[in-house]
Amino acid sequence: MVESPARVAAPSPPTASPQENEETVLEVRRLNFYYDGDALALSDINMKILRHRVTALIGPSGCGKSTFLRLFNRMNDLIPGTRVEGQVLFEGVDIYGSDLDPVDLRRRVGMVFQKPNPFPKSIYNNVAYGPRLLGLCDQTALDGLVERSLKQAALWNEVKDILHHSALGLSGGQQQRLCIARALANQPEVLLMDEPTSALDPIATAHIEELVGELRRDYTVVIVTHNMQQAARVSDETAFFYMGKLVEMDKTSLIFTRPRHAQTEHYITGRFG
Amino acid sequence: MARRKEAPEASRLKCGAGARSHAREARVRAIFIVSGCFSLVVMALIVLFLFREGIGLFGEVRPWDFIFGKLWYPTYDPPDFGILPLITGSLLVTLVSSLIAVPLGVGAALYLAEVASPRVREWVKPAVELLASLPSVVLGFVGMVVIAPLMQEWLDLPTGLNIINASMMLALMAIPTIASISEDALYAVPRDLPEASLALGATPWETLVKVTIPGALSGISTGVILGMSRAMGETMVVLMVAGGAAQIPDLLGSFPGFLFESVRPLPATIAAEMGETPYGGTHYHALFAIGMVLFFITLGFNLLATWLSKRFQQKGAATL
Ligand SMILES: Nc1ncnc2c1ncn2[C@@H]1O[C@H](COP(=O)(O)OP(=O)(O)OP(=O)(O)O)[C@@H](O)[C@H]1O
Numbered sequence: 001m002v003e004s005p006a007r008v009a010a011p012s013p014p015t016a017s018p019q020e021n022e023e024t025v026l027e028v029r030r031l032n033f034y035y036d037g038d039a040l041a042l043s044d045i046n047m048k049i050l051r052h053r054v055t056a057l058i059g060p061s062g063c064g065k066s067t068f069l070r071l072f073n074r075m076n077d078l079i080p081g082t083r084v085e086g087q088v089l090f091e092g093v094d095i096y097g098s099d100l101d102p103v104d105l106r107r108r109v110g111m112v113f114q115k116p117n118p119f120p121k122s123i124y125n126n127v128a129y130g131p132r133l134l135g136l137c138d139q140t141a142l143d144g145l146v147e148r149s150l151k152q153a154a155l156w157n158e159v160k161d162i163l164h165h166s167a168l169g170l171s172g173g174q175q176q177r178l179c180i181a182r183a184l185a186n187q188p189e190v191l192l193m194d195e196p197t198s199a200l201d202p203i204a205t206a207h208i209e210e211l212v213g214e215l216r217r218d219y220t221v222v223i224v225t226h227n228m229q230q231a232a233r234v235s236d237e238t239a240f241f242y243m244g245k246l247v248e249m250d251k252t253s254l255i256f257t258r259p260r261h262a263q264t265e266h267y268i269t270g271r272f273g
Numbered sequence: 274m275a276r277r278k279e280a281p282e283a284s285r286l287k288c289g290a291g292a293r294s295h296a297r298e299a300r301v302r303a304i305f306i307v308s309g310c311f312s313l314v315v316m317a318l319i320v321l322f323l324f325r326e327g328i329g330l331f332g333e334v335r336p337w338d339f340i341f342g343k344l345w346y347p348t349y350d351p352p353d354f355g356i357l358p359l360i361t362g363s364l365l366v367t368l369v370s371s372l373i374a375v376p377l378g379v380g381a382a383l384y385l386a387e388v389a390s391p392r393v394r395e396w397v398k399p400a401v402e403l404l405a406s407l408p409s410v411v412l413g414f415v416g417m418v419v420i421a422p423l424m425q426e427w428l429d430l431p432t433g434l435n436i437i438n439a440s441m442m443l444a445l446m447a448i449p450t451i452a453s454i455s456e457d458a459l460y461a462v463p464r465d466l467p468e469a470s471l472a473l474g475a476t477p478w479e480t481l482v483k484v485t486i487p488g489a490l491s492g493i494s495t496g497v498i499l500g501m502s503r504a505m506g507e508t509m510v511v512l513m514v515a516g517g518a519a520q521i522p523d524l525l526g527s528f529p530g531f532l533f534e535s536v537r538p539l540p541a542t543i544a545a546e547m548g549e550t551p552y553g554g555t556h557y558h559a560l561f562a563i564g565m566v567l568f569f570i571t572l573g574f575n576l577l578a579t580w581l582s583k584r585f586q587q588k589g590a591a592t593l
C-alpha cells in the first residue's frame with residue numbers, strides 16, 4: 001500500500017461525489033475522442049475539475065492520459081484527422097462547440113510538457129515570450145512579470161544574474177522550471193502538466209512537486225504522472241484511466257486508501273500497468 | 274592485440290573470425306582513406322596548376338591594375354587586362370538572381386514545410402529538386418531563344434541578352450538548392466518548439482516567425498549562400514544569355530535600366546576566350562588569373578556559409 005498523502009488539505013467526508021459543493025472550472029461530458037478518423041482513444045468520459053485543486057491523472061502507458069490532457073487546450077487540434085464528440089466546458093463554455101478561438105483558450109489554459117522545451121533564446125526572452133505576444137512591451141512591467149513568474153517557479157535565485165544567458169545552458173530541472181515560469185507568465189487560469197518530472201532526477205523532481213503544491217493557491221492544476229507517490233504527494237483529486245476509459249475519480253486520499261475498483265487498487269499497488 | 278601476444282594459439286582458435294574481420298576492417302578503412310585523400314590531392318593539384326598558370330600574369334600586369342582596371346581588351350595592341358567589368362558583371366547577375374531566387378526558394382520551402390499537406394509535399398518536393406537536374410545549357414537555350422526575343426520585342430531593347438534575363442535563368446538554377454536545403458532545415462526544427470509556442474497562445478504565424486524560422490535560420494542561410502555561389506560559378510547560362518559585353522553598367526544613372534544592359538561575367542570570359550588564345554601568352558595567363566579570382570570568390574562564399582550556419586546555430590547564442 002502506498003503511504004497516505006501528507007498534503008491532502010482539509011479532511012472531508014468520504015462521500016461518493018465530494019465535488020458537489022465545490023466550484024467547477026473544467027467539466028467534461030460524455031466525451032469520445034478519435035485519432036485518425038475512427039481509432040477510439042477515449043470513450044465516454046465524464047469529469048469535473050475543481051478550482052484551486054491539483055488533479056492527478058494516472059493510469060498505465062497508452063491509456064489516454066496525454067490525449068485527455070491535451071483536450072483542455074485543444075492541442076489535439078494540431079494532429080490531423082482527430083475528432084472530438086461530447087463537450088468540454090471551461091467556465092461553462094464549450095471549448096469545442098462554440099466559436100472560441102483556440103489561441104485565446106491557450107492563453108488561459110497553459111501547458112508544461114513532458115520534456116523540458118525551452119526556446120533557444122535567453123532565459124528572459126523565454127519567460128517574456130507569452131506576454132510579448134499579448135502586446136506587453138513596457139520594459140518595467142515586463143521585467144516585473146518575468147521576475148514574478150521566475151519566483152513563482154522557484155527559479156529566480158538561481159538565474160537572476162544570468163537572465164540574458166541562453167536557456168539551453170540550464171540543467172534539465174532548471175529548464176523545466178523555466179518552462180513552468182514561461183507558462184505562468186501568461187497568467188493562465190489552469191495549468192496542464194504532462195509528466196513534468198519524468199525527465200528529471202529526484203532532487204529536481206522534489207523541487208517541482210513542492211512548486212505544484214504552491215501553485216495550487218493561485219491556479220488550477222491538472223497533472224499527468226506515472227509516479228504513484230507523486231500523485232499521492234501533490235494532488236487533491238486523482239483520476240484513474242484504463243484503456244481510454246475513466247475508471248474512477250475521487251479525493252486522492254480515498255483513491256490511495258480505499259479505491260472502489262479492483263483495477264485501481266491493482267494499479268496503485270503495482271500489480272499491473 | 275595484446276592478448277594474442279600472450280597466447281597466440283588459444284587466441285587464434287578463439288578469435289579466428291574476429292581477426293579476419295579486423296583485417297577486413299583495416300582494408301575498408303584503407304579504401305576510405307585513399308578515396309578521401311584522392312579528392313584532396315586532386316583538388317590540391319588543380320589549385321596548384323591554376324596558380325602556377327595564373328601567377329605568371331603578374332610579371333606583366335600589376336595585380337591592382339588587373340583587379341581594378343576598367344578595360345578588358347585582351348586582344349588589342351597594347352592589350353588591357355582590367356577585370357573590374359567582369360567582376361561587376363558577375364556580382365550583378367549573382368545579386369539580381371538572388372533577389373529573385375531567395376524569396377521564391379525560401380517561400381517554396383516554407384510552403385512545403387508548413388502549409389502543404391503531406392500528399393502535396395510528396396509531389397512538389399521532387400518536382401522542385403528535378404529543376405536542379407536541368408542541364409544549364411537547356412536553361413541557357415531557353416533564355417536565348419525564348420526569353421531574349423520576347424524581351425527585345427516587348428520592351429523595344431537593342432538586345433534581350435542582358436543582366437535580367439541571365440539573372441532569371443540563374444535564379445531558376447538557384448531556387449532548387451535554396452528551397453531544398455531550407456526545407457530540410459525547417460523540417461529539422463524539433464516539433465516541441467513550435468508546440469510550446471502554440472501552447473503559449475501564439476498564432477501559427479507568430480510561431481513560424483518567432484520560433485520555426487529562427488530555428489532553421491542556420492540551414493536557410495547555408496542554402497541561400499550555396500545557391501548564390503552556384504549562380505556565381507555558373508558558366509553556360511551567363512555565356513549564352515548575359516550578352517558578353519565587358520562593360521560596367523551605369524548603376525545609379527539609369528536605375529533600374531541597368532538591368533537591361535549586357536555584361537560579361539568572369540566564368541563566361543574564361544569559357545569564351547580560352548579556346549582562342551595562344552598557349553603561354555599574357556592573355557592565357559590572364560584567364561587563369563581570372564580563374565584564381567573566381568576561386569577566391571567562391572571560397573569566400575563557402576566560408577561565409579560555414580560562418581553563418583555557425584552564427585545562427587542556436588546553441589548558446591540566445592540573441593534571437
Ligand atoms: N498522434 C497519434 N495518432 C494516433 N494515435 C495516437 C496518437 N497519439 C496517441 N495515440 C494513441 O492513443 C492512445 C493514448 O495515447 P496517450 O499518449 O494519450 O497515452 P498516455 O496515457 O499519455 O501514455 P503514456 O503514459 O505512455 O504517455 C494510445 O493507444 C496511442 O497509441
Ligand SMILES: [Mg+2]
Binds near residue numbers: 065066067194
Ligand atoms: Mg503521455
